[in-house]
Amino acid sequence: MAPVLLAACGQGGASQADKGDAYTLGLYTSLPIAWNESADIGSLLASDGPIHWALPVLKSHGEFVPLDTLAASDGTLPLPQDATLVLAQPRPLSPQENVALDDWVRKGGHVLLLADPMLTAESAFAPGDPRRPQDIAMLSPILARWGLELEFDEAQEAGEHAVSVDGVALPVNLPGRFRLLGKSGEGAASGKGGYAVATCSLEAEGLLADCQSGQGRVIAVADAAFLENPLDSKGVAAGKAALEELLHRTRMGM
Numbered sequence: 001m002a003p004v005l006l007a008a009c010g011q012g013g014a015s016q017a018d019k020g021d022a023y024t025l026g027l028y029t030s031l032p033i034a035w036n037e038s039a040d041i042g043s044l045l046a047s048d049g050p051i052h053w054a055l056p057v058l059k060s061h062g063e064f065v066p067l068d069t070l071a072a073s074d075g076t077l078p079l080p081q082d083a084t085l086v087l088a089q090p091r092p093l094s095p096q097e098n099v100a101l102d103d104w105v106r107k108g109g110h111v112l113l114l115a116d117p118m119l120t121a122e123s124a125f126a127p128g129d130p131r132r133p134q135d136i137a138m139l140s141p142i143l144a145r146w147g148l149e150l151e152f153d154e155a156q157e158a159g160e161h162a163v164s165v166d167g168v169a170l171p172v173n174l175p176g177r178f179r180l181l182g183k184s185g186e187g188a189a190s191g192k193g194g195y196a197v198a199t200c201s202l203e204a205e206g207l208l209a210d211c212q213s214g215q216g217r218v219i220a221v222a223d224a225a226f227l228e229n230p231l232d233s234k235g236v237a238a239g240k241a242a243l244e245e246l247l248h249r250t251r252m253g254m
Contacts, residue, residue: 021061021062022061022062022063023061023062023063023082023083023084023251024062024063024065024079024080024082024083024084025058025059025061025062025063025064025065025083025084025085025086025247026065026066026067026078026079026083026084026085026086027058027064027065027066027067027085027086027088028066028067028068028070028085028086028087028088028090029086029087029088029089029090030088030089030090030091030133030134031088031089031121031133031224031227032052032133033052033054033055033058033088033227034052034055034066036050050229052229053229053236053239053240054227054239054240054243057240057243057244057247058086058243061084061247065078065079065083067079069097070093070097070100070101071094071096071097071099071100072100075096075099075100076100076103076104077100077101077103077104077109079104079109081104081107081108081109082108083109083110084109084110084111084112084247084250084251085101085104085109085110085111085112086111086112086114086247087111087112087113087114087115088114088224088227089114089115089116089119089133089134089137089224089227090134090137090139091134091138092134092138092139093139093141093142095141098141098142098145101142102142102145102197102213104216105213105214105216105217105218106197106213106214106215106216107214107215107216108214108215108216109216110216110217110218110250110251111216111217111218111219111220111250112219112221112246112247112250113139113218113219113220113221114220114221114223114224114227115137115139115143115150115176115220115221115222115224116136116137116175116176116222116223116224116225117136117137117150117151117152117174117175117176117222118135118136118152118174118176119133119134119135119136119224120158120173120174120225120228121133121224121225121227121228137150137176143178143220144181144196145196145197145198146196146197146198146200146209146211146213146218146220147180147181147182147196147197147198147199147200147211148178148179148180148181148196148200148209148211148220149178149179149180149181150176150177150178150179150222151176151177151178151179151206152174152176152177153176153177156174158173158174159173160172160173160225161173162238163175163204163207164204165203165204165207165208165221165242165245165246166245166249168241168242168245169238169241169242170204170207170221170223170226170242171225171226171235171238171239171242172207172223172225172226173223173225174223174225175207175222175223175225176207176222176223177205177206177207177222178200178202178206178207178208178209178220178222179206180200180202181196197213197214198211198212198213198218199211199212199213200212200218206222207221207222207223208220208221208222209222210249217250217252219246219249219250221246226238226239226242226243227239227243
């Protein structure tokens with residue numbers, strides 16, 4: 001999808017953030033958040049369609065920038081260095097995107113990553129259709145770079161339930177868990193010799209990873225179920241509370 005189209009989708013809805021607290025927030029996702037699931041461009045850009053509940057939350061923090069690539073023509077990630085990037089169930093990253101993302105984070109970028117090993121959200125498109133959201137997160141290269149591996153327990157029972165994260169109930173459904181690869185150490189600063197460039201800690205039995213990479217930070221969650229569109233207002237409220245808390249935590253220390 002062309003950048004100009006994504007920019008058009010991101011327009012509208014002035015920021016609710018106070019100027020002193022506002023920041024640039026980028027979104028890179030396969031989920032229908034910035035635009036609706038549609039079979040044609042006309043429906044995609046229609047302003048009268050339902051708005052995903054997460055979109056106003058993301059826009060309220062300042063300048064909202066939907067992205068269709070993480071590597072611009074010069075090889076850099078196209079966001080200011082003090083921005084926050086939300087990576088919500090993105091499609092597999094190209095080698096250039098992995099390099100750009102790693103470099104941007106180490107120089108001070110902050111990332112909220114939602115990597116779901118078994119997406120439970122329904123889609124209008126059949127498996128294999130490129131318009132369908134990414135069913136299985138495939139981010140092994142950048143996760144390994146940060147010293148993480150995403151695992152999935154196939155024996156777990158399906159069904160939404162809440163997990164407490166920083167005192168907020170995070171709705172999950174068939175979540176994964178992160179495992180530390182144990183390659184941080186003296187080589188972490190350079191990333192050479194197979195060492196990770198980040199130092200991470202795990203919480204909630206591996207559901208959340210909090211990583212420091214250079215001057216930047218990554219908050220990674222092994223599930224994206226809370227970004228689904230629930231049918232009731234209670235579910236929307238729970239999703240908003242979880243998203244706000246995760247964004248706040250991602251910005252901590254800035």
